[in-house]
Amino acid sequence: MKRKLILLIMTIMTTIMVAACGANDETSVDEGVKVVTSFSILADLAENVVGERGVVEYLVPIGEEPHEYETIPSDFQKVSDADVFYVNGFGLEGWLERLVQNVGDVPIVSVTDGITPLPISDQEGEDPHAWLDVTNVILYVNNIRDDLSERDPEGAEQYSANAEKYITELEDLHDWIQSEVETVEQTKRTIVVSENAFQYFGEQYGFETVGIWQLNSHEEGTHSQIANVVETVRERQIPAVFVETTVDKRFMETVSRDAGVEIAGEVYTDAVGLEGSGAETYIKMIEHNVSTFVDGLTK
Numbered sequence: 001m002k003r004k005l006i007l008l009i010m011t012i013m014t015t016i017m018v019a020a021c022g023a024n025d026e027t028s029v030d031e032g033v034k035v036v037t038s039f040s041i042l043a044d045l046a047e048n049v050v051g052e053r054g055v056v057e058y059l060v061p062i063g064e065e066p067h068e069y070e071t072i073p074s075d076f077q078k079v080s081d082a083d084v085f086y087v088n089g090f091g092l093e094g095w096l097e098r099l100v101q102n103v104g105d106v107p108i109v110s111v112t113d114g115i116t117p118l119p120i121s122d123q124e125g126e127d128p129h130a131w132l133d134v135t136n137v138i139l140y141v142n143n144i145r146d147d148l149s150e151r152d153p154e155g156a157e158q159y160s161a162n163a164e165k166y167i168t169e170l171e172d173l174h175d176w177i178q179s180e181v182e183t184v185e186q187t188k189r190t191i192v193v194s195e196n197a198f199q200y201f202g203e204q205y206g207f208e209t210v211g212i213w214q215l216n217s218h219e220e221g222t223h224s225q226i227a228n229v230v231e232t233v234r235e236r237q238i239p240a241v242f243v244e245t246t247v248d249k250r251f252m253e254t255v256s257r258d259a260g261v262e263i264a265g266e267v268y269t270d271a272v273g274l275e276g277s278g279a280e281t282y283i284k285m286i287e288h289n290v291s292t293f294v295d296g297l298t299k
């Protein structure tokens with residue numbers, strides 16, 4: 001009996017190894033669908049839809065913010081070699097124009113179709129940070145699924161199944177956020193960060209949002225911007241402020257010192273976390289953000 005079992009296991013293992021070698025040979029010729037996205041968050045969403053059927057890469061490295069990215073020569077190659085290039089739009093990728101002039105006829109698809117952009121607070125233009133509202137991201141995923149299915153009809157069933165599974169996880173995440181934020185008192189529901197990136201999040205989950213500045217590509221951290229935020233924090237007796245992983249932290253440190261409130265943690269806005277950060281995926285980064293907000297604002 002035992003011997004039979006060992007034999008069976010060996011047979012299965014050999015089969016798996018042969019299958020794996022076969023798959024490798026194939027991928028060296030054709031890796032399946034090749035997707036490139038502008039930044040890491042979109043890449044994670046696309047990976048969840050593409051699954052085993054291809055490869056996903058992104059341009060803006062983790063740790064850099066996508067508003068003011070400077071393209072490097074290898075980016076042009078990456079995009080030129082892709083089947084499709086996914087971008088956020090709403091003015092996020094200000095560097096896009098220069099890139100698209102040099103990448104041939106690769107289709108460039110905005111994955112925010114169907115989302116109504118919020119205006120940048122008190123200014124002209126659209127706020128690009130739609131991904132910080134989970135219900136918007138479900139639309140991103142639907143757009144990616146539809147685009148891939150059209151581009152690669154043989155994979156349509158697989159994209160659809162992958163998207164469905166992922167959307168279930170996103171719906172759970174949305175429900176979880178709603179129940180988590182209920183623990184924060186109404187009067188304490190203000191999120192203060194460097195860049196006012198949480199407007200979509202705030203609108204969906206019931207928070208006011210304040211930034212030292214409105215958008216990372218604008219003027220950042222002037223004396224009057226800092227003075228304004230310090231005044232707001234004092235007036236509204238906001239118990240804690242937060243700082244993003246992708247911005248210079250010195251500005252928020254000044255706010256914290258001058259207003260006499262602590263920086264209650266780091267949050268992710270424009271990139272997922274590095275390997276080992278615990279925020280390597282979109283879902284994990286949102287979980288991290290929500291826990292950080294709730295902890296900081298319920299102290």
Ligand SMILES: [Zn+2]
Pocket residue numbers: 065067129195197216269270
């Ligand atoms: Zn941003």
